[in-house]
Amino acid sequence: MRLVNHLKKQIVILFIAGSIFLPPKILTEVIIIPPSENSQERLQEALILANPGDIIQLTTGIYNLEDSLSLDVDEVTIQGDGHEKTILNFSDQKSGAQGLMVTSDKVILKNFAVLDTKGDAIKVKGSDGISFIKVRTEWSGGPKSSNGAYGLYPVDSKNVLIDGCIAIGASDAGIYVGQSENIVVRNSIAKFNVAGIEIENSYYADVYDNTAEDNTGGILVFDLPGLPQQGGHDVRVFNNSIVHNNTDNFAPEGNIVGEVPRGTGIIIMANSNVEIFSNRIDDHETVGIAVVSYINDDDSDDFTDSGYYPHPKSVQIHNNEISRSGHNPDLDKDIASILYEISDGDMPDIFWDGVLPLKQMILGQPNNEKLILKDNGEIGFAVMNPIRYMLSFPYQLSRDESKYSGNITPLPPVKID
């Protein structure tokens, strides 16, 4: 009797403990959607009817889709059997500006490929917690200006993880993170895009252990005016392999990446607190690393945008291995042609355009905002003197690297919630 009572008690305790430790939702459903004649409706309905916690399981095969898909339910995982096996094929796309759109939080996209969308491949907007894991986006016809703009495209999002992904053939950026916060891009491959990986108007990004090859430009860290979020800062780019990004620029005109010269390893434009270290940057026909201001040379009212700072500051470049830069510069692009002109054809590995607010160009920069170069080996460095350049005075370029030595203040690693 006592034993029975004891057991009962135990069971009650177990039950209570169980109910405490059970997650709030009772069941995680796995919804399996194999490819079929009406993949479009079936997949889209599953994405709409999913409950938080559900897994939408795609199987091996090709899903032929004519319209964009979208997910707006939190805590959903969409996963396939691998990016070589589970293919969302949009080559007959009739409507929708992207292949897949995600607008909800805590979403995981995993192990599938999105191919040949008319516009962007995967766009994620306004999400807190978005993971792309081993996802491939590709335009299979090679680099063409008719390809969609972005492969993996989270924007206006927080806690973004891109891990083990592949992005090929985007006519703007293969991996593009815009106006976002807390970002990790790692173990990924970007090739044959205009920009391999681009971090734009974003805060706290770590980009590491990636390969960017055969793009027009390998990795871009940009900040642009006129957007809801600007003043990009705290970006670390390290341990990446950035090699022979010498594909001709095939971006449609009118886009900022259209200005990127073929053969560029890294460009840092108008960001603050940027640390570039331990990368291998090899074989770039224009330049290994360029640090530049956002230059307004036209009719737009960018500089009436009082919240925008067009100059890079507090940029640290150290311990990189940079080789074979500038052997065939892309003279169609301003950065390259100006640099070629003022360097008399002796192109540097690292270039800073030297453009600062006028006061700083005359009186000097605050110490904590200066460019720092350290332990990059035997490299060619060049900085422009913009005032002399504008006035056509001699000595428009300085190659004196010693002014930019200093101690490195490492930026803290990014934490994703």
Place this chain on the structure above:
Amino acid sequence: MNQNLLTFLILICFSSSLYAVNDHAILSDKTPKALSEYGFFSDALNQIPNEGVVPYELITALFSDYTDKHRFIYLPDGTTAKYDGEDVFDFPIGTALIKTFSYQTTEGGTLLLETRLLLNKEDGWDALTYVWDIDRGDAYLALGGKTIEVTDVITPTNANFIRYRAPNKNQCKECHLKDDAVEPIGPKPRNINKAIAYENGIESNQMDHWAVIGFLEEKPYSNDSMVNAFNKNHDINMRARSYLDINCGHCHSPQGSASSSGLYLSIEDKEFGVYKKPVAAGRGSGGLSYSIVPGKAEESILLFRMLSNEPDVMMPESGRSLMHVEAIELITEWINEMK
């Protein structure tokens, strides 16, 4: 009067107003599969509404492939909408906004396509669409959207084939999203501030009429209104801004789906793309540098994207497969006259 007869008459009155429209269906978590379950129509095929379901019109409407739109509003018995400044009216829980899309056929009939609903439930607006199955005389829920291939209908541009898309539920949200909630777009004071002819043949301003029937609180309203974008008696600037407001402003606002573009096109926005550079437009920029170049429509991205039917170029992104020729003419003229 006999007491029993009075009770009977009261019951009849109530039952007709209470049971024509199914309030429970509007508020239920279990979304009805068929449109008829709501009871909005006494003759759905001819779009004749039941009692309490009131037709309304907008001054300038969203372009949807030249479809005719039949709009209705239903408020639960005894409830009233309130003004919320210039914003969409503050509608009571249980409100239904109903919009049926159709074409006139070349044979003289009407081809019903879909009926979209915005239902104001306890936890916010729900956006749904029901696609018509004429043979069965009803329309059925299409959460995943539907493609309808349309031929033999009358459009101003004589389109002989239209790939009409009923939106999926998420696409409804894309346009109707404001911050994190779904909101109606049309029923703002400025959009309905005009007279229409009601059943009895009497013309009345819609806001006055809504007040008379108890749909809307009685309050003097501002005379501000949109203009009919295609009435050439109005100022071209107002015509163009009215068109952009209703067709673009819901996404292109700081709270809308296109917030990250930095291009805002509501009528109250002071900057509306003049010398605005594209951001993540891809091929959508068309090789052009700015959304609007005053005096040069042909160099303006805004017009370029109205002139395209390609998925990654066209604007709006969804909701049309044809070009809106009259609007293209309007925007061209507007930009060319702009200084």
